[in-house]
Amino acid sequence: MKAKEFLSQKGVPYEVKWVDRDRNAAIEMIRRSGQQGVPVIAIDSAGYVVQPGPALVSGVEALAWALHPDALAEPPPGRVARVG
Numbered sequence: 001m002k003a004k005e006f007l008s009q010k011g012v013p014y015e016v017k018w019v020d021r022d023r024n025a026a027i028e029m030i031r032r033s034g035q036q037g038v039p040v041i042a043i044d045s046a047g048y049v050v051q052p053g054p055a056l057v058s059g060v061e062a063l064a065w066a067l068h069p070d071a072l073a074e075p076p077p078g079r080v081a082r083v084g
Contacts, residue, residue, distance in 0.1 A: 003041060014041075 007014045017025035019038060033040045041059075062075040 003039060 004014065004016070017029070019026035019029050029038070029040050030036055032042055058075070061072065065072040065075055
C-alpha cells in the first residue's frame with residue numbers, strides 16, 4: 001500500500017510536495033530528513049520523519065511513542081530520531 005493511499009484511508013490530511021519540480025521543497029526535504037531519497041513523510045512538519053513502505057505502521061507507532069512515551073512501549077533503538 002502506498003503512503004498516500006494509507007493516509008487517505010485513515011483520514012489523515014497530507015500535503016504532497018514535488019521535489020523534482022520545486023527546488024525550495026527539495027531543499028526543505030534534505031534539511032529535514034538529511035537525505036535525498038524520496039518519498040519522505042514529515043509528521044506535523046515538526047522534524048519527525050519516517051520513510052514510507054512496509055515499515056510505515058511501525059514508523060507511525062514510533063512517532064506516537066515520541067509524542068506520548070508514557071502511553072506506548074518504547075520502539076527498538078534507532079527507530080526514532082529527532083532531526084532539525
